[in-house]
Amino acid sequence: MKYIDNTDVMKRMKSRLKMNKVWKSIFLIATGLALLTLVILLARIITQGAGYLNWDFFNNFGSRFPEKAGIKAALIGSVYLMLVIAPVSIILGVGTAIYLEEYAKKNKFTSFIQMNISNLAGVPSIVFGLLGLTIFVRMFLLGKSILAAGFTMSLLILPVIIVAAQEAIRAVPKEQREASYGMGATKWQTITRVVLPAAVPGILTGSILALSRAVGETAPLVVLGIPVILQFLPDGLLSQFTTLPLQIYDWAKRPQEEFQFVAAAGIIVLMIFLILMNSIAIMIRNKFQKRY
């Protein structure tokens, strides 16, 4: 007696194969839908904003009149902000990563720091804004300055940079360190001359991606009370300033329809800024990938 009826199996096989095909198309459509959203989003913003992109737009300050509104102060402000965030977050992030990967012993303290970092990565950005408002703006009396915002944003992206740097450092083979120690190099010499040079591409890629997140971030700056419309350029790190996302936020909120076009134009500039940063990161990643 046979337990399996072959004709029955064959009959069912047909419907099973059909289900496979149907679902495959469903999965494909879902993927296509996700990609389509990106296309629609970009197309929509470009068609809305492209008309407002001209020299005046880059050269004007914010204004009550849409046709006079420009992003000069916001663009310069974003660049200034980066100049604070980049060194602060990279030094702190890479330092922490070196400590965790090269010096820290495997004990409770180390795993506590590690757990703390991964939890910090999940804290909403707006909560970092509350931290910055209390600590940097009020306690350290930095006011609504570039420095206060820069420190807040540095802490926000710190976990991302730490994790990226840790991965890059971990990828340097143990044999490289042994070779250096074997020559009588000290630990710090080994780190600065062997480990870090090999880890730099990974660290840079991760850092640039993290920085591009900081450039697009809005919520913490709103909480810090960074002004939206400024008629002057910042003249130092303690100066007031505004940034691209804040400027866009302000335009997007306005009821006049023209301001939506201005906002879209601002978004184009912001996106170009980000795409440039991402391209640099990808170029570094491709150029230096896998050498061992």
Place this chain on the structure above:
Amino acid sequence: MVELMIKNEKAKATIKTPSPMTSEHIQTVEKNTVVQTKGFNLWYGDHHALKDINLDIKENEVTAIIGPSGCGKSTYIKALNRMVELVPIVKTNGEINYRGRNILDPSYEVEELRTKVGMVFQKPNPFPKSIYDNIAYGPRIHGIKNKKILDEIVEKSLRGAAIWDEVKDRLNQNAYGLSGGQQQRICIARCLAIEPDVILMDEPTSALDPISTLKVEELVQELKDNYSIIIVTHNMQQAARISDKTAFFLNGEVVEFDQTDKIFSTPRDKRTEDYISGRFG
């Protein structure tokens, strides 16, 4: 502890090697002891990896260390420049005297020790830098910055490692572009660049093809004139070909240590004979 000391005495009695330790003895014995290991024990956590090791390494000789995998031979030579310390759970006791000073003494700076006792590793491990920078790495970290002197050192070391002619026209190329055998000779040259006293080689040919192996073996023979070499090898023929003395390790103990020809022709211990004749390992 008492037991250990008795064992220690016994071991000394059987090996019977005079151990001149200070510079006053330089002319007296046929060859000076460079590294003297006395009652050395090593643990990885609870695992007793090296048991009461007693070995005297002589100047300008090639000492081969043979034994089956896991017998502690690599661990032993990594103890000689304290590279074992990179594993955090290692504990040691006993003495390893390098030119009369106990290197296990915490006051002995590892960096100083490792400039005197160089090492070549199992897998070629050049840095992903230019050939020049690889060789100049050692002198540079020890504070030699003069470009002229560095140039000289690089050439001399590459010549010393018999690879100068192959790479002299591409010193600025990445060392990773070289073949495995060339990489290993670059690593030897890198080691020579700080002119160490002793060179430790941890299975330096195990990752190489036969022709490259031959070149490295010839090189070891040449280096003997200026350096004391301790080489760990899996390959008994290699030990027989290139070494003056051979130590046979088994389960973390030195079973036999003698002139290489004696070990291979008339081993005293049954286990050595079994291993050499290929009955295990």
Place this chain on the structure above:
Amino acid sequence: MASQGLEKKHSIQDMIAQSRNKKGKKFIEKCMPIILVITALISVLTTIGIVMTLIFETFEFFQRVSITDYLFGTEWLPFSGSEPLYGVLPLILGTLKVSVIAACVAVPLGIAVAIYLSEYASDKTRRIIKPILEVLAGVPTIVYGFFALTFVTPILQELIPSLKIFNALSPGIVVGIMILPMIASLSEDAMSSVPNSIREGALALGATKLEVSLKVVLPAALSGIIASVVLAVSRAIGETMIVSLAGGATPTFDMNVTGSIQTMTAYIVQVSSGDAGYGTTIYYSIYAVGFTLFVFTLLMNLLAQFISKRFREEY
């Protein structure tokens, strides 16, 4: 012969012995670990700073408003001059509405994308699609907010005439688009790490790809997938700019998704953009709301970590 060798070989060693700046080297070796520990402690200090800030200011808030009123009150009217009410439930409900809608969009789509990428797509397709998803994940939230307000809402209004300009539906959908790449890529990671031998075992029995995906791979990767969903929802809860732009500023305690709402994050933004003076009850209220938000996201992050650790498949 031996002594000749000795003489010759000591030239470089002598140079080394002379030039070595021992004191400076030792000083650096001693200092660096301390400096590095300090940098590592900054991240710990950040957490402590966040928790302390939230606790102190929230404590101040509860000096003025009773805890039970805050936790169980169903009306949030801080700006009502005569008798402000601080019942946080409407804000929480607003946040949950957006998050649930976002999850409804992102979870099925995200998992479908993950299945497609991990089980069906060729290597080449995957190499093209994954970076595009990364771009989607890298779009600033302010851009998504603008997109929700000026594109998604008008379209939805065509379909649902009763939909207000500010509503829960539009930001919910767009937050879903925002967290979709996160679910897709984390779930894809979880599914790709299921070893091929398991797939081959099922395929060799005559199972279709669909059956392998749904009955073999999906269950094996389930902990990773659930963890990714929890993380993504936590991100949705903390999302600020999309809901501030498109959600409105009307905290309501009902199940309506077509009318204006207010989330916890949007409230903080509303107060911060206005001129709530330092030291007023309204000023302290943003910390209380921030604290509530922090507790929500922290719990979800811990849950995600717990799930992925506790139920990790060992292959």
